[in-house]
Amino acid sequence: MKKLFLPFLFLLVLILGACGNNESVNEDNTTETKTDTFTYQSETGPIEVPTDPKRVVALTNGPNALALGANIVGIDEWTNTNPLFEEKLKGVEVVSEDNLEKIIELEPDLIIAGSYMKNIDKLNEIAPTVVFTWGKLDYLTQQVEIGKLLNKETETKEWVKDFQERAKTAGEAIQAKIGEDATVSVIESGDKEFYVFGNNYARGTEILYQAMELKMPDKVKELALESGIYTFSSEMLPEFAGDYVILSKNPDVDNSFMETDVWKNIPAVKNNQVFEINTKASTYSDPITLEYLLEFSKNHFLITS
Structure with missing residues (x-):
């Protein structure tokens, strides 16, 4: 009786050990x-x-x-x-x-x-x-x-709550400095055209308009808020430029427009209230990008403006 019981006990231990490791043995004796x-x-x-x-x-x-x-x-x-x-x-x-x-x-x-x-x-x-x-x-x-x-x-929700609080605090500080009625527009350079963004198209728009509650120019609100993006020609740059301009500058396109009188005569340009971001580094709305753009906004609106 003991001779039969011992092999059975040994086999049971092996089975329980395999279950504990959450492993199984294939036909070719490899472990999965x-x-x-x-x-x-x-x-x-x-x-x-x-x-x-x-x-x-x-x-x-x-x-x-x-x-x-x-x-x-x-x-x-x-x-x-x-x-x-x-x-x-x-x-x-x-x-x-x-x-x-x-x-x-x-x-x-x-x-x-x-x-x-x-x-x-x-x-x-x-x-x-x-x-x-x-x-x-x-x-x-x-x-x-x-x-x-x-x-x-859990950790994602904790980050969201913390980010919203920090962005709101920064927004209040920015509004206190530039004025509650000051407008901000986010404009991007393309090959032959320009883009202006609403409040949910990356490039920091979610931070500026949603989290910080900064104001966009009426023209931007009219044409880009609902659609998220509006395409226009260089001649219309003054119409979409707010008191402050976040310029999403694409390094791979012709940016010679910055040497034109149309651009140079925009009030935000004259007042050194244009802040450049790299298009390639700002086209997402993930935590890494949001943290980067939040610091960018704080540094430029509160320190350099």
Whole structure:
């Protein structure tokens, strides 16, 4: 009886040990570690995702995931060219929804994609794929959703609350200095045209208009607030320039307009109330970018203006 009991006991210990390590043995005697999952309520329905994703391919919302310390192994080309993320993205592969073979090679356990992208079904076959629709959520709610997806909801909500408080305090200080009625416009240079932005199109607009509650010129409010962006020609620059201008300057385009009389005669230019930001470093609304632009706003409005 004892001879039968001892082998059985030994076998039971092995089984319990394997369960405790959350590992299973394949037919070829290799060990496979199982990943814990939870159900994330995505905009397309519930989906099982890793509780602690180890290899994330972010075809969109990469900066939001980076801000939460996600291990990004694949990133979209636009995020990759952003100077704010250069250090964090060293060695990360640039991919798109068309690069299915390369994505397979990266062995992701989670993929983040845009709802407009192709091959969503095929991406789902590689790893759980969560899609987001750009603009469906406001900039802070979007970050909270990424926090939920990466199982970091609590710390994300804490950051949101803290950021809102700091931005509001900075906004009050700025209004006290420049005046409550002073207007601010955010203008970007293009190849042959210009863009002016409403209150939810990155370039710091969410901070300036939503968090800080600074005022935009009436012309900007009329043409860009609802749509988010309005395109115009250089001759119209004076019409869209506020008392203060945040110039999103694209280093890759012709910026000779800054030498023209039209530009030089704008009151904000004459009064040295134009603050330049790098377009490539300001086209997202993730925590890394928001923190950078909040400090930019404080430094320029409160210190150099």
